[in-house]
Amino acid sequence: MEKKVLLAEDQPEFGAGFELALTMTPADVVYMVRDSGIKGRGGAGFPTGIKWNLAGAASSDVKYVVCNADEGEPGTFKDRILLEKYSERLIEGMAIGGYAIGSSHGIIYLRAEYPYLIPAIEEARKNMIGKGLLGKNIRGKGFDFDVEIRTGSGAYICGEETALIESLEGKSGFPRNKPPFPVNSGYLNKPTIVNNVETFCAVPHIILGGPEWYADLGIGECSGTKLFSISGDVEKPGVYELPLGAPLKDLLELAGAKDIQAVQVGGASGRTIPAADTYRSLSFGDLPPGGSVIVFDSTVNMLEVLENFMEFFVHESCGQCVPCREGTLHLRNAVEDLIAGDICNKESLNDYFKLAEVMRITSKCGLGQTAVNCFVDIINNFVDFTDERISGECCCERGDQ
Amino acid sequence: MHNISIKINDQGYSIREGSTILEACTEAGIKIPTLCHHSKVNISGNCRICVVEVEGWNTLAIACVTPIIPNMIVRTHSPRVIESRKIVANLLLAAHNCDCMVCDSAGACELQDLAYDFGIDNRSRMFDDLECLEEIDDSSPVLKYDPSKCIMCTRCVKACRDIQGKGIIAVLNRGADMRVGTGVKLLDISDCDGCGECVQICPTGAISDKVSNSVRSWEVEKIRTSCSYCGVGCQLDMWVHDNKLVKVEGADIIPNYGSTCVKGRYGHTFIDSDDRLKTPLIRRNGALVEATWDEAISHITEKIGKIREENGPDVIAGLSSARVTNEENYLFQKMMRAAVGTNNVDHCARLCHASTVAGLAAAFGSGAMTNSIAELEHAKCILVTGSNTTETHPVIATIIKRAVREHGAKLIVIDPRRIDLVDHAALWLRQKNGTDVAWMNGMMNVIISENLQDEAYISERTEDFEAVRKTVESFTPQMVEDITTIPAEKIREAARIFATAEVSSIVYSMGITQHTTGTDNVLSTANLAMLTGNVGKPSSGVNPLRGQNNVQGACDLGALPNVYPGYQKVADPASHEKFEKAWGRKLSKDNGLTVVEIINGLESGKVKGLIIMGENPMVSDPNLNHVEKALESAEFLVVCDIFLTETAEKADVVLPAASFAEKEGTFTNTERRVILLRKFLDAPGEARPDWKIICDLSTSFGYPMSYANPAEIMDEIASVTPIYGGMRHSRIQEIGLQWPCPDEQHPGTMYLHKGEFKRGKGKFHPVDFIPPAELPDAEYPFILSTGRILFHYHTGSMSRRAPALNEYVSGGYAEIHPADVDRLGLADGGPVSISTRRGQIETTVRSTEIVAIGSVFVPFHFAEAAANRLTNDALDPKAKIPELKVAACQVAQVK
Amino acid sequence: MPRNPEEIVTEGIIEFGTGRESLVQLLTKVNEELSWIPTIAIEAIAKATRISVAEVYSVVSFYSFFSIEPRGRNIVRLCSTISCAMTGQGEILEALMNEFGIELFETTDDGRLTIETTSCIGLCDQAPAMLVNGEPHVKLTPEKACDIVRGLE
Ligand SMILES: Cc1cc2nc3c(=O)[nH]c(=O)nc-3n(C[C@H](O)[C@H](O)[C@H](O)COP(=O)(O)O)c2cc1C
Ligand code: SF4
Ligand code: SF4
Numbered sequence A: 001m002e003k004k005v006l007l008a009e010d011q012p013e014f015g016a017g018f019e020l021a022l023t024m025t026p027a028d029v030v031y032m033v034r035d036s037g038i039k040g041r042g043g044a045g046f047p048t049g050i051k052w053n054l055a056g057a058a059s060s061d062v063k064y065v066v067c068n069a070d071e072g073e074p075g076t077f078k079d080r081i082l083l084e085k086y087s088e089r090l091i092e093g094m095a096i097g098g099y100a101i102g103s104s105h106g107i108i109y110l111r112a113e114y115p116y117l118i119p120a121i122e123e124a125r126k127n128m129i130g131k132g133l134l135g136k137n138i139r140g141k142g143f144d145f146d147v148e149i150r151t152g153s154g155a156y157i158c159g160e161e162t163a164l165i166e167s168l169e170g171k172s173g174f175p176r177n178k179p180p181f182p183v184n185s186g187y188l189n190k191p192t193i194v195n196n197v198e199t200f201c202a203v204p205h206i207i208l209g210g211p212e213w214y215a216d217l218g219i220g221e222c223s224g225t226k227l228f229s230i231s232g233d234v235e236k237p238g239v240y241e242l243p244l245g246a247p248l249k250d251l252l253e254l255a256g257a258k259d260i261q262a263v264q265v266g267g268a269s270g271r272t273i274p275a276a277d278t279y280r281s282l283s284f285g286d287l288p289p290g291g292s293v294i295v296f297d298s299t300v301n302m303l304e305v306l307e308n309f310m311e312f313f314v315h316e317s318c319g320q321c322v323p324c325r326e327g328t329l330h331l332r333n334a335v336e337d338l339i340a341g342d343i344c345n346k347e348s349l350n351d352y353f354k355l356a357e358v359m360r361i362t363s364k365c366g367l368g369q370t371a372v373n374c375f376v377d378i379i380n381n382f383v384d385f386t387d388e389r390i391s392g393e394c395c396c397e398r399g400d401q
Numbered sequence B: 001m002h003n004i005s006i007k008i009n010d011q012g013y014s015i016r017e018g019s020t021i022l023e024a025c026t027e028a029g030i031k032i033p034t035l036c037h038h039s040k041v042n043i044s045g046n047c048r049i050c051v052v053e054v055e056g057w058n059t060l061a062i063a064c065v066t067p068i069i070p071n072m073i074v075r076t077h078s079p080r081v082i083e084s085r086k087i088v089a090n091l092l093l094a095a096h097n098c099d100c101m102v103c104d105s106a107g108a109c110e111l112q113d114l115a116y117d118f119g120i121d122n123r124s125r126m127f128d129d130l131e132c133l134e135e136i137d138d139s140s141p142v143l144k145y146d147p148s149k150c151i152m153c154t155r156c157v158k159a160c161r162d163i164q165g166k167g168i169i170a171v172l173n174r175g176a177d178m179r180v181g182t183g184v185k186l187l188d189i190s191d192c193d194g195c196g197e198c199v200q201i202c203p204t205g206a207i208s209d210k211v212s213n214s215v216r217s218w219e220v221e222k223i224r225t226s227c228s229y230c231g232v233g234c235q236l237d238m239w240v241h242d243n244k245l246v247k248v249e250g251a252d253i254i255p256n257y258g259s260t261c262v263k264g265r266y267g268h269t270f271i272d273s274d275d276r277l278k279t280p281l282i283r284r285n286g287a288l289v290e291a292t293w294d295e296a297i298s299h300i301t302e303k304i305g306k307i308r309e310e311n312g313p314d315v316i317a318g319l320s321s322a323r324v325t326n327e328e329n330y331l332f333q334k335m336m337r338a339a340v341g342t343n344n345v346d347h348c349a350r351l352c353h354a355s356t357v358a359g360l361a362a363a364f365g366s367g368a369m370t371n372s373i374a375e376l377e378h379a380k381c382i383l384v385t386g387s388n389t390t391e392t393h394p395v396i397a398t399i400i401k402r403a404v405r406e407h408g409a410k411l412i413v414i415d416p417r418r419i420d421l422v423d424h425a426a427l428w429l430r431q432k433n434g435t436d437v438a439w440m441n442g443m444m445n446v447i448i449s450e451n452l453q454d455e456a457y458i459s460e461r462t463e464d465f466e467a468v469r470k471t472v473e474s475f476t477p478q479m480v481e482d483i484t485t486i487p488a489e490k491i492r493e494a495a496r497i498f499a500t501a502e503v504s505s506i507v508y509s510m511g512i513t514q515h516t517t518g519t520d521n522v523l524s525t526a527n528l529a530m531l532t533g534n535v536g537k538p539s540s541g542v543n544p545l546r547g548q549n550n551v552q553g554a555c556d557l558g559a560l561p562n563v564y565p566g567y568q569k570v571a572d573p574a575s576h577e578k579f580e581k582a583w584g585r586k587l588s589k590d591n592g593l594t595v596v597e598i599i600n601g602l603e604s605g606k607v608k609g610l611i612i613m614g615e616n617p618m619v620s621d622p623n624l625n626h627v628e629k630a631l632e633s634a635e636f637l638v639v640c641d642i643f644l645t646e647t648a649e650k651a652d653v654v655l656p657a658a659s660f661a662e663k664e665g666t667f668t669n670t671e672r673r674v675i676l677l678r679k680f681l682d683a684p685g686e687a688r689p690d691w692k693i694i695c696d697l698s699t700s701f702g703y704p705m706s707y708a709n710p711a712e713i714m715d716e717i718a719s720v721t722p723i724y725g726g727m728r729h730s731r732i733q734e735i736g737l738q739w740p741c742p743d744e745q746h747p748g749t750m751y752l753h754k755g756e757f758k759r760g761k762g763k764f765h766p767v768d769f770i771p772p773a774e775l776p777d778a779e780y781p782f783i784l785s786t787g788r789i790l791f792h793y794h795t796g797s798m799s800r801r802a803p804a805l806n807e808y809v810s811g812g813y814a815e816i817h818p819a820d821v822d823r824l825g826l827a828d829g830g831p832v833s834i835s836t837r838r839g840q841i842e843t844t845v846r847s848t849e850i851v852a853i854g855s856v857f858v859p860f861h862f863a864e865a866a867a868n869r870l871t872n873d874a875l876d877p878k879a880k881i882p883e884l885k886v887a888a889c890q891v892a893q894v895k
Numbered sequence C: 001m002p003r004n005p006e007e008i009v010t011e012g013i014i015e016f017g018t019g020r021e022s023l024v025q026l027l028t029k030v031n032e033e034l035s036w037i038p039t040i041a042i043e044a045i046a047k048a049t050r051i052s053v054a055e056v057y058s059v060v061s062f063y064s065f066f067s068i069e070p071r072g073r074n075i076v077r078l079c080s081t082i083s084c085a086m087t088g089q090g091e092i093l094e095a096l097m098n099e100f101g102i103e104l105f106e107t108t109d110d111g112r113l114t115i116e117t118t119s120c121i122g123l124c125d126q127a128p129a130m131l132v133n134g135e136p137h138v139k140l141t142p143e144k145a146c147d148i149v150r151g152l153e
């Protein structure tokens, strides 16, 4: 069932977590975050404490705290809600991050599709300045911190953290080769932490409630709560906050999903599962919870869904590496051929499955590595090669093979 | 950095920490296919063909980007790896216009090799072909881009941006629409200058030479030689087929490491010109008619012999050449001195760097670049003055830009024109033409008054500093501003940057030397460098960039009227005696005449017979109207050249020479590096290498010369020229050697004056400011300067016979500021008349803010609009170099 | 009257400086004010930032919100990703194109309107959705969408 922390009606005053953090040593703040077991809420699920620890240890007089507000994964809109209502919490979380790693520059990279959120963020910054929690020598602790807002310009790939950094540097959003990782050499080659909006928003709660409290919010191995944006064939689309590790079906129930054919968890790059599998848990160990859940009822032609997703990847691939640039095209073409009946049996897709595997293990960034998930899942689980939509008027019968 | 142990294919290796897996495999002798990787540019890691398996990793590792870590276990050819590579290759081929049958790159194409290695034929392709991308851009004069063959490795983009410092091309669009281009424009209206760096680095046929080689890469023979154009001395690989040059590639070796400029790569087509001289010509009844070699040689011997008999040897003079080899220069001056018996031998260095030789010899004891080209990359401050390096020494300019971009050097440009390097500079000072001593004294004034000089260096390594301190005292920044128009504050800023940088290097060229105060200017650069302790250490120094391919060598080998080879003075009895002994002849004790004196001498009758080898004073020398008259009044004129140049047309005998392509020998580039020239074509008709011609002439003059080959001549050079003592052809087969190189064990000298100056102590020379000989006035209100441009060379006899170069620039022009263009009612691209007290030319207006208001710049390569009809032949009293850089002129509409 | 692009660039340089990291911001400024990025703006930016013209183009062509073709004063960006596609994005696009007589990525002759599609804009809970000059409009029907666009200046 829902467990509201980030979205709780009644929650600690904005800034309280930061005030408390300021009474601790930066190292202790990092340890608290580490001990809470929180993993990044942007999709990849990297432990935030480890990231901060590395950035804190990197020696440099200038470091950066970057908030990834490029929310572009299809079906994801949880960060929008946070930015609308909880920008102060976000800035607070960034300030704690700055204090923890020794950085006084915060940058919020906001996707160009959300310009109408800028006033809310600016307002939040003003409030924080008003409280004396941004600026020079905060609370007399000799710590300076401020944030600026920078916007993208319509490129999903800029959500990938190194592409985001390139974009901040004024360049095209081509993901970088790693290593070096941003914690050592990020924005302007300085140590940088990049975290999701939700991750930063959770940090003040961790500081206030303590790491154990936070860890216990989750189910089983999982720690904390997680926001899910749910849309598609549901009665009550929207954002829900659940303990991490909750079964998917809880969420589906909350949102009122019926006649489920398929559920996609984690957006276009996530996994697509049949109704029978909705007992599975929303956790990094099982169904990686990017933040998006899309429900498809039985009336939906999943091949068309797949086509839409592949089109998305073709359009959004940055194009620098061969498997992803060329591979997404071929996979899309294969789906089109399936729809047109030019491919009608699974064996003909063998080379495409091999391609998908190569894309997964050789692409430079997460886009190419995960763009194949929906292809593999949907073809394996939702395409009935005996269905006449596939084999009805197919190439074999038309005799053009 | 220490070594770490890793395992590759079950075999243990110890590899330097920080290496990539690819480097480790290369070291282990294991070949991994690559496409986007190229040692000259930053890693992109884009093609994903170089994947390997690392134990414990979920995904494959990209060998070219992944650093090794201790105990890593790598598999380079596991089934998963091979399958991945095959699929990636298939993806590339599906997007590729596989036109290998008609592709110029076939046989030298990395994609083709890959397909071959994996055995991917048309039938076994895994994926359907994708539609090929849009049209070819073949708008450039020299190259074309075919997106259908582009694999988007981005090597070209990085080459243009990071190696060349230009950024003409970039990656456009994203995803499947990605391609390389300049933006909305095609290449022809971009600033692409055709250097071809992108062509050379492209792994496929996507960017290629525009003109097809018309020959398959496996049919050609590749011969390494040295470029015949500028003083950088680029090493080139000539692709030859059927006695024809079909393609030029930069050799990946010092000093150019694969780079060239457009002339080196696309400007050598002149060799094949129809109008090459093929037989000797003798003037009969006013016309030049074909003759045999025997006739020509005996005609010359007879005429020269007669003049000599009647007037003594000193009425005969010879102009040697900065374009022929060291061996030929040596033989030419030896012939003039030993066979003819005069020191009247000079060459066009007089017109470019005589003041360098005089000035730096006085200050340091040696008149050449103190440091090497490659060292510039690591200078922390580079002061470029009087050198439009991008155009005149293009490959050196790329190194300067890299020093700025990659290594954070501060570039100071001091030039009246807004040259390309200004775009890369931390500071640009625009001085009034001909006021160089003033700003240099000004900088020294600031350095001394702010106590930024290197006292220890000055006291230990130099002498006569006090005199300079006194002289520059009065050159306050304010006073200097009044003379030069450079704001005082900028002079201070430049002085501080220059003096406080860890190592500062001065780079200059003809903007410093071609003045009546040329020697003073050079002495000032030496003062400035010594004041800040910047001579005798790496990446510092005073670095005159020498113009022509072998101007350094021609000077080194004694094609100068006052010195024997190796700058051994004629006036020094010991040297004189040494050469009399070595050459077995009585030699003249008197210094000979310089170029301008020889020309003047023709008119006055002081000189009657003139032998010119490979020079074209009818275009290159100042005050051409005067030169023309002078040459016409010569009693007997011999010209030896590869074309019937403007000068050859006036000759009594013309001898057809072999070009650089058709002979062996050595050049000495601007950094004192002796580099090899290899024969890669047969000479046309009866043309012969100059060294053979000289031997024949000299023998016929009664002083027998005979050498089996140029290597033998070099052996003789080494025996009489201490700085070349260790030079042997056998030693420079791979890379050249820098003089001084006193003996056969000596490794050559990267930079001069280490520990001690050649002359002992570095000598400061106080220099006062003297204005140029001719200044604008009411009648001639504009300042005229002349110079070179990228696309042409010297008098154009070579470059103007290269169609590609003509496509870039086909004729003369005058750069005039748009404000002046408007004021005078001229039009950009329209005609204009420019005149000075000495002559007038008509040329085309190029309206540009490169020049200041009130200034005009005219390139000197074009005989029909010859800048040198305008220039002033007023001479520097010490070096006898004419003031080619400043004259007063009128600019007017053509009537 | 749209402002002179060079003037916008000059203003942008005062705001953002000439460092490499200002490039996307400068371009965004021009793009937002003019709806597109004319060549003179690109050249002015290249000159001020010392980034080569080609490289500026490279960045412009990478981001889908930038355009080097003139576009309308009003830009409609209709989401074409799955949640919107499933809820009638196709019909809305059809209706808009019919109503205003232009194809996708085209601009009306009077320079008033350009219609584009875009990837998910994070309004999937209220699909189908579109952005008009950056402002969100949700739960669209063909009629509602046409009304909104008709009401633009
Ligand atoms: C193609 C791609 C798109 C991504 N988009 C986003 C995004 O929109 N927002 C986000 O927070 N993380 C996104 N990420 C993940 C980021 O790279 C990065 O892991 C994340 O910002 C780290 O923050 P976290 O640890 O707080 O999750 C994306 C990754 C990839 C590969
Ligand atoms: S995987 Fe795709 S998006 Fe990522 S770097 Fe490669 S081409 Fe770009
Ligand atoms: S570029 Fe290479 S693979 Fe392509 S057509 Fe030419 S030779 Fe063949």
Ligand code: SF4
Binding pocket: B143, B159, B160, B164, B166, B167, B168, B169, B191, B192, B193, B194, B195, B196, B197, B198, B199
């Ligand atoms: S020829 Fe030279 S300048 Fe032109 S695009 Fe290629 S590398 Fe750049």
Ligand code: SF4
Binding pocket: B149, B150, B151, B152, B153, B154, B155, B156, B157, B180, B201, B202, B203, B204, B206, B207
């Ligand atoms: S043109 Fe050649 S070098 Fe440039 S990206 Fe294409 S294949 Fe690579």
Ligand code: FES
Binding pocket: B033, B034, B035, B036, B037, B044, B045, B046, B047, B048, B049, B050, B051, B062, B063, B064, B065
């Ligand atoms: S060679 Fe390693 S990725 Fe291209």
Ligand code: FES
Binding pocket: A074, A075, A076, C079, C080, C081, C082, C083, C084, C085, C119, C120, C121, C122, C123, C124, C127, C128, C129
């Ligand atoms: S799919 Fe249209 S807004 Fe997300």
